[in-house]
Amino acid sequence: MMNMPHWEHFEHEADIGIRGIAPTLEQAFEQAAVAMTAVVTDPELVSDALAVPIKCEAPDNELLLVSWINELVYEMSAHGWLFNRYRVAIDGGKLTATAFGVAVDRQKHQPAVEIKGATFTGLHVYRQADGMWVAQCVVDV
Amino acid sequence: MDTGQFIQRDETCWEIEPKGAMHVPAIIYADAQLLQEMDQKVYEQITNVATLPGIVQAAYAMPDAHWGYGFPIGGVAAFDPDQGGIVSAGGVGFDISCGVRTLHTGLNIDQLQPHKQALADALYRTVPAGVGSRGKIHLNHKTMHGMLTGGARWALDQGFGEQRDLERIEEHGCMAGAEPHYVSPRARERQQDEMGTLGSGNHYLEVQRVAEIFDPAVAKTFSLRVGDVVISIHCGSRGLGHQIGTEFLKDMAMAAAQYQIALPDRELACAPLNSPLGKQYLGAMRAAINCALANRQIITHLTRQAVATVFPGIHLGLLYDVSHNTCKLERHMIDGQKKSLYVHRKGATRAFGPGHPDLPAAFKEVGQPVLIGGSMGTSSYVLCGTQASEQRAFSSACHGAGRAMSRTQATKQWQGRTLVDQLAAKGIIIRSPSMRGVAEEAPLAYKDVSAVVDIADRAGLARKVARLEPVICIKG
Numbered sequence: 220m221m222n223m224p225h226w227e228h229f230e231h232e233a234d235i236g237i238r239g240i241a242p243t244l245e246q247a248f249e250q251a252a253v254a255m256t257a258v259v260t261d262p263e264l265v266s267d268a269l270a271v272p273i274k275c276e277a278p279d280n281e282l283l284l285v286s287w288i289n290e291l292v293y294e295m296s297a298h299g300w301l302f303n304r305y306r307v308a309i310d311g312g313k314l315t316a317t318a319f320g321v322a323v324d325r326q327k328h329q330p331a332v333e334i335k336g337a338t339f340t341g342l343h344v345y346r347q348a349d350g351m352w353v354a355q356c357v358v359d360v
Numbered sequence: 361m362d363t364g365q366f367i368q369r370d371e372t373c374w375e376i377e378p379k380g381a382m383h384v385p386a387i388i389y390a391d392a393q394l395l396q397e398m399d400q401k402v403y404e405q406i407t408n409v410a411t412l413p414g415i416v417q418a419a420y421a422m423p424d425a426h427w428g429y430g431f432p433i434g435g436v437a438a439f440d441p442d443q444g445g446i447v448s449a450g451g452v453g454f455d456i457s458c459g460v461r462t463l464h465t466g467l468n469i470d471q472l473q474p475h476k477q478a479l480a481d482a483l484y485r486t487v488p489a490g491v492g493s494r495g496k497i498h499l500n501h502k503t504m505h506g507m508l509t510g511g512a513r514w515a516l517d518q519g520f521g522e523q524r525d526l527e528r529i530e531e532h533g534c535m536a537g538a539e540p541h542y543v544s545p546r547a548r549e550r551q552q553d554e555m556g557t558l559g560s561g562n563h564y565l566e567v568q569r570v571a572e573i574f575d576p577a578v579a580k581t582f583s584l585r586v587g588d589v590v591i592s593i594h595c596g597s598r599g600l601g602h603q604i605g606t607e608f609l610k611d612m613a614m615a616a617a618q619y620q621i622a623l624p625d626r627e628l629a630c631a632p633l634n635s636p637l638g639k640q641y642l643g644a645m646r647a648a649i650n651c652a653l654a655n656r657q658i659i660t661h662l663t664r665q666a667v668a669t670v671f672p673g674i675h676l677g678l679l680y681d682v683s684h685n686t687c688k689l690e691r692h693m694i695d696g697q698k699k700s701l702y703v704h705r706k707g708a709t710r711a712f713g714p715g716h717p718d719l720p721a722a723f724k725e726v727g728q729p730v731l732i733g734g735s736m737g738t739s740s741y742v743l744c745g746t747q748a749s750e751q752r753a754f755s756s757a758c759h760g761a762g763r764a765m766s767r768t769q770a771t772k773q774w775q776g777r778t779l780v781d782q783l784a785a786k787g788i789i790i791r792s793p794s795m796r797g798v799a800e801e802a803p804l805a806y807k808d809v810s811a812v813v814d815i816a817d818r819a820g821l822a823r824k825v826a827r828l829e830p831v832i833c834i835k836g
Binding site for chain 1: 399401426427428429430433450453454455490491492493546549550559560561599602603605606609610613614625626627629763764765766767768769793794795796797800
C-alpha cells in the first residue's frame with residue numbers, strides 16, 4: 220500500500236488540505252486532484268464518461284501544482300463538471316493532462332462545497348527519503 | 361497561543377513590538393482566553409503582514425482572527441502609496457467583497473410562526489443555493505460590463521430593487537474605479553450564469569428574530585425592536601471573484617522578485633500600489649466588489665418575491681449592506697495628519713463611527729450598522745461604528761465567529777441529518793442541498809460568536825446594538 224499512489228486530506232483551521240503521494244511526480248499530481256474532488260463529493264460516486272484536456276505551465280513544481288488544481292476548479296465551476304480520474308504528463312514546467320468526469324448531479328453527488336481556488340498555504344511538492352513524491356496544498360472553500 | 365509573546369496594552373489590546381523585518385507593530389484585539397485559543401499561525405501571519413512595504417501604524421487582528429492565507433482571516437492593514445505601499449490579492453482573499461446584508465420585514469415573530477414552514481419552502485425554492493446552482497439571469501458581454509461597473513445600481517436598472525436600497529449599501533451600491541477590462545474571460549465565464557446565487561460553504565440566507573437589544577437608542581435609529589423579524593444574506597462575488605483572486609495571486613507571486621519584494625510567505629503575494637500590476641488588480645478587484653453588490657441586490661429581489669408569496673404586500677427595506685473582504689482607498693488620521701490609505705480588510709468589517717462623511721444621513725449621528733454573521737444555528741449581531749474605532753484599527757471590527765475546528769474534524773464529529781433534527785427541535789428550520797455541507801458548518805465547529813462580539817465591544821472597535829437568533833436558515 221505504501222508504494223501505491225494514494226491521497227489524503229490534511230487539516231487547516233478554515234479549509235481543507237489536499238495531498239497526493241505516489242512514486243512519480245505526475246501520479247502525485249493526479250492523486251492530489253482526486254483529493255480535491257473528495258473535498259466536494261465521494262469520488263466513487265463520479266463516473267468518467269467525459270474526457271477534458273487540460274494544459275498549464277509554471278516556473279516551478281509548486282506553482283505548477285496550484286495552476287493544475289486551479290485549472291480543474293475553473294472547469295468544475297464554469298462547466299459544472301466533477302472529475303474522478305486524471306492522467307498527467309509533466310515536461311519542463313509544462314503540464315498536459317486529461318481529466319475524466321461527468322456533469323454534476325446534485326441529487327446523486329450531494330456536493331458539499333464548491334472550491335474557490337487552490338492556495339499557496341501548506342504548498343509543498345517534494346520527494347520523500349523513500350522516493351515517493353508528495354504534492355499538497357490547502358484549497359479555499 | 362502563549363500570551364507571554366505579547367505586551368498587554370490594555371484589557372483587550374495585545375501588541376507584538378517590531379522585530380526582524382517588521383516595519384510596524386502587530387496588534388491583536390482579544391481577551392486572554394480568546395488569545396490563548398487562537399492558533400499560533402495567527403501570530404506568524406500578522407507579524408508577516410507587518411513586514412510588507414509601506415504598511416502604516418500597525419498590522420491588526422480582530423477578535424475572530426484565525427489562520428488564513430498570508431493574511432490571517434480577521435486581518436486589517438493599511439498601506440501608503442507614497443511610501444511604496446502595496447496591494448495584496450491574498451490580503452483581500454478569494455471571495456472578494458463577501459459580506460452581509462440585512463433586511464427589515466416589518467413582521468414580528470408571532471406573525472411569522474404560523475407560516476414558518478411555508479416561508480422556508482418559498483425561500484429555498486426561489487434563492488438558488490449550493491454547488492452547481494445557477495441563476496435565471498444570463499449575462500452577455502454588454503450586461504456583464506454593466507454589472508462590473510455598476511454594481512447594485514446596475515441591478516436596480518435591471519428591475520431588481522428600489523432606488524432607496526442604494527443609500528443603505530456601502531459605496532452607495534457602486535464601487536468607483538472598477539476596470540472591467542482587467543477581468544479575464546475565465547472570470548466572466550464563471551460568472552455568466554451565477555448572478556443571484558448564494559454559493560456554498562459558510563454562505564447562507566437566514567430569517568432571524570431580534571432576541572435582545574443592548575443599546576435602545578441606536579436600535580431605534582436602526583429600526584430594530586425585540587421580536588422583529590429580519591432577513592440576513594451572507595455571500596460574495598461568486599466565481600468571478602474567486603477567479604480574479606486566483607489569477608492575481610499567481611501573477612503577484614511571480615512578479616515579487618521584479619518589484620524587489622521579499623515575501624516571508626508566498627501567499628502574501630503583492631504588488632506596489634503604483635505599479636501596473638497593482639493598478640490592474642485594483643481595477644479588477646473593484647469590478648468584483650460590484651459583482652458582489654449586484655449579487656446581493658438580486659438575491660434581495662428574489663427574497664422579496666419569495667416573502668411576497670407568503671406575506672403579500674409587505675415591504676422589505678434594507679438595514680445595511682457591509683463587505684468584509686476588501687481593499688479600499690480611505691482617509692485616515694496618521695500622526696495627526698489625514699492621509700489617503702489603502703485599507704485591506706480580510707474577514708473584517710468596516711465600522712465607520714458617527715459623523716463619517718460616507719455614511720447615509722440616517723446613520724450620521726450613531727455610526728454605521730456593523731453586521732456580524734454567526735454560524736448556522738447560533739446568534740448574529742448588529743453593532744454600530746464608534747469614534748474610538750478610528751484609532752483602534754482604521755474603523756474596523758470583526759466579521760463573524762471564526763472557525764474553531766477544521767471541516768475534516770467537523771464531518772468526523774457530526775452528521776448533517778442529526779444536526780438538522782437537533783436544530784429543528786430548537787425551532788430552527790434548515791434547508792440545504794447537502795447534508796455533508798451542513799455537517800461541515802456545524803455550530804460547534806465555530807468559536808462562540810458572543811465572546812468575539814463582546815471583545816469587539818469592549819475594545820471599542822464597534823458597539824453592541826442587538827442580538828439576532830435564527831428561525832430559518834437556507835444553507836448553500
